[in-house]
Amino acid sequence: MTETTLRGSQANVQTLLNETPFxxxxxxxxxxxxxxxxxxxxxxxxxxxxxxxxxxxxxxxKGDLGPVLSAALFGLAFGALxxxxxxxxxxxxxxxxxxxxxxxxxxxxxxxxGSLTSLTIxxxxxxxxxGAAMPNAVTLMNEYCPDSKRSFITNxxxxxxxxxxxxxxxxAAWLIPHFGWRSLLILGGVVPLLLAVLMLVALPESVRFxxxxxxxxxxxxxxxxxITPRAAKAESFTLxxxxxxxxxxxxxxxxxxxxxxTGKFIVGTLMLWVAYFMGLVIVYGxxxxxxxxxxxxxxxxAQASVVAALFQLGGVGAIFFGLLMDKWNANLIIAAGYFLxxxxxxxxxxxxxxxxxxxxVAVFLAxxxxxxxxxxxxxxxxxxxxxxxxxxxxxxxxxxxxFGGIAGSFLVAELSRRxxxxxxxxxxxxxxxxxxxxxxxxxxxxxxxAGGAAMQVVAH
Numbered sequence: 526m527t528e529t530t531l532r533g534s535q536a537n538v539q540t541l542l543n544e545t546p547f548x549x550x551x552x553x554x555x556x557x558x559x560x561x562x563x564x565x566x567x568x569x570x571x572x573x574x575x576x577x578x579x580x581x582x583x584x585x586x587k588g589d590l591g592p593v594l595s596a597a598l599f600g601l602a603f604g605a606l607x608x609x610x611x612x613x614x615x616x617x618x619x620x621x622x623x624x625x626x627x628x629x630x631x632x633x634x635x636x637x638x639g640s641l642t643s644l645t646i647x648x649x650x651x652x653x654x655x656g657a658a659m660p661n662a663v664t665l666m667n668e669y670c671p672d673s674k675r676s677f678i679t680n681x682x683x684x685x686x687x688x689x690x691x692x693x694x695x696x697a698a699w700l701i702p703h704f705g706w707r708s709l710l711i712l713g714g715v716v717p718l719l720l721a722v723l724m725l726v727a728l729p730e731s732v733r734f735x736x737x738x739x740x741x742x743x744x745x746x747x748x749x750x751x752i753t754p755r756a757a758k759a760e761s762f763t764l765x766x767x768x769x770x771x772x773x774x775x776x777x778x779x780x781x782x783x784x785x786x787t788g789k790f791i792v793g794t795l796m797l798w799v800a801y802f803m804g805l806v807i808v809y810g811x812x813x814x815x816x817x818x819x820x821x822x823x824x825x826x827a828q829a830s831v832v833a834a835l836f837q838l839g840g841v842g843a844i845f846f847g848l849l850m851d852k853w854n855a856n857l858i859i860a861a862g863y864f865l866x867x868x869x870x871x872x873x874x875x876x877x878x879x880x881x882x883x884x885x886v887a888v889f890l891a892x893x894x895x896x897x898x899x900x901x902x903x904x905x906x907x908x909x910x911x912x913x914x915x916x917x918x919x920x921x922x923x924x925x926x927x928f929g930g931i932a933g934s935f936l937v938a939e940l941s942r943r944x945x946x947x948x949x950x951x952x953x954x955x956x957x958x959x960x961x962x963x964x965x966x967x968x969x970x971x972x973x974x975a976g977g978a979a980m981q982v983v984a985h
Contacts, residue, residue, distance in 0.1 A: 536759035541749060543671045546836030547678070550751040554669050555678065558662040559685040560720055561625060564663075566653050566689030568632055568713040570646060572597060573813040574697035574830050575706035580817075582706070584643065591938045594813045595931045596645040600652020601659075602927035609659030609920025610782055612664065613620030614727050616738075617916065618730045618976040622721055628654030629717030636710035654657050654717075656927065659686075660903075660920035667879045667907040667915070674852060679904040687843075690812065694834025736764040737912040764912065767951040784914030785921065789972075794918065796968035797906050803957035804863065804899040805962070807870060809935030810954045811836060815888075818937075818947060824881065832881065835889045842897030847904065855905050855970035860962040862898030867958030869894050874951030895958075902926075909972075929957075 553944060576590055604624065612620040615855070628651055637646035666682045666784045667675060693709070700708045703848040735745050742761050749756035785794045815836065819829035871890035910918035940950045 529628075529976040532804075534758070534760035535763055536749075536756060536800045537763050538732060538745075538749065539672065539764060541667070541753055541756060541866075542734050543673065545671075545753040545755075546750050547671070547674070550801035551669050553727060554729065555666060555682055557724060558666045561621070561658055561662045561685070561724075562683055563685035563689035563692070564713070564717050564720065565628070565658050566686035566691075567693045568628055568651060568689075568717075569597060569601070570690035570693040570812055571697075571709050571713050572631075573816060574693055574703065575709055576813070576817055577829075578701055578706040579641070579644075579760070582621035583641065589641065590817075591935055593641055593645045593648060594830075594909035594934045596648035597652035597655065598809060598927050598934065599932040600649040600654075601656035601930070602652075602924045603654040604656025604658075604777065605660055605920045605924030605927060606656075607659050609664075609917040609924070611918070612916035614915060616730050616734060617661050617668075618724070618728055621658060621665065622724050622728070623627070624654045624657035624661065625655070625717050625724065626719045627651075628658060629714045629721065630716070632710050636707040636714065640738075642774055651662045656924065657920075660923045661916060663907055664905040664916045664919050665728075665731050667904070668731040668912065669843045670785075675908060675910070676855060676901070676904040677844070679907060680843040680850070680901055683900045683903050684843050687892070691834045696815075698828075698830045698834075703937035704763050728947075731912075733912045780912075782888070782921070785918045787908060790910065790914075790918070792907055792971040793884050793968050794921075796964040796971070797902070797909070797918075797922045798862070798925040799964035800859075800961040800968075801899070801902050801922050802929035802932075804866075804895070804902065805856070805926045805929035805955055805959035806933035806957040807866065807895060808899055808933065808937065810871070810937045813934050813940070814937040818922075818950070819877075819884075822870050824884075828881070830887055832885055835885060835891035836895075842893040843900035846897045850901060850904060850983030854969065855908070859898050859901050859905060860965040862894055863958045863965070864896055865958075865960040866891065866895040867955040867962075870955035870958065871952045877947050878953075898961075920960060933957075 532536060538690070572594055576594065579585065579590065579593070608620050608624060631647055631651040631654060635644055635651060638644035663679060663683060667679050670678045693713075695710055696712065700712070706779050729751075730749050732745060733750050735748070742759070746756055746759065747791065748758075749762075784790065815833035816829045817834060846858060846862065849855075869887070873884070873887045874886045875889055902922065906919045906922045907915055937950065937954065940953060945953075
């Protein structure tokens with residue numbers, strides 16, 4: 526042991542997590558959060574896969590799809606911006622469960638839409654739930670991780686998002702020809718509602734949040750004892766964190782939104798926003814439009830959905846990035862990923878007319894690098910902020926970033942309306958990757974790999 530876990534009858538929570546092998550109870554938390562993020566990815570990407578069917582069934586122009594493709598992204602933004610501060614005040618579990626119920630119920634109702642306007646409204650409401658779920662799942666998982674594996678485990682969990690998006694493409698290729706586009710939305714509604722029931726029964730509140738908010742020691746002990754029996758010996762629990770020295774003597778410091786805008790965090794906060802925004806310009810510009818663009822290039826719709834799905838499946842590369850981030854400077858690793866993304870996305874346009882085999886390789890390669898970089902941003906933000914502002918910091922990065930997704934959808938719509946060649950479209954969509962890389966280099970110069978100074982919180 527490098528640090529004494531128990532000082533008399535007092536236990537340091539993070540030290541307990543660091544000195545205990547990852548337990549089945551923590552894997553259960555991981556599994557539930559993974560499923561939440563997987564369903565988030567499925568529902569978010571679903572609209573892109575049903576877009577060709579909407580054009581055919583409702584007789585609309587592809588340019589008219591901009592609002593409905595972006596509706597969920599607006600909901601995602603507002604859901605994330607509101608959910609983080611709520612979770613920092615009331616807890617992760619309650620906000621997370623309500624979010625999953627909203628996303629499931631709204632997806633079910635959206636399947637009955639008879640017009641583009643109705644579908645747009647319900648996709649916005651679905652997005653509110655999606656946006657609230659994502660940052661809280663990331664935050665909750667992060668707060669059950671040991672320091673040495675935090676980025677790796679968080680990234681593994683977040684791989685559920687691209688996997689869910691990929692499943693959307695695979696299910697779309699089978700469900701839509703047999704049962705119509707509404708079946709995909711029904712599936713995306715029923716499963717989250719079932720998961721919400723399981724969450725109520727099995728998902729615990731964040732133990733770090735409970736200590737930071739000074740919950741009764743009995744409640745904290747009950748959860749921690751599921752991870753290590755050493756917690757049963759403690760009468761009180763402490764949490765050492767990184768924050769301003771002026772508050773080290775026990776004085777209450779800024780929390781939630783106030784904390785992420787303090788002098789110590791403001792530059793890092795803004796650069797995280799820029800990087801995530803630019804990353805989502807690429808992600809949603811491609812996820813929402815690749816099936817349509819590939820169809821235009823002569824690829825059959827079902828095959829176009831499968832090829833486009835490979836872009837999101839490449840997100841499993843985040844596991845490798847997580848390992849690197851736990852050992853080296855996470856800012857520089859993700860910055861390099863964004864730089865390579867710009868090159869890889871441009872490559873898709875260059876090979877589009879060279880056959881399906883070349884396209885499959887290019888799409889998977891671009892997805893591997895892009896999603897590894899983008900998925901790692903959640904772990905980077907969660908590590909950057911302390912518990913008292915973590916949910917707010919992560920959720921506001923995600924919320925502001927969602928406007929990048931909106932911009933990406935409209936960007937490709939505008940480029941398509943101007944009848945640019947597909948090679949030019951993909952070249953332009955890759956440029957935000959260079960801007961994201963530059964933002965993380967600025968963050969690294971301003972704050973280093975991490976920021977803050979020590980404090981101690983005690984729960985009795």
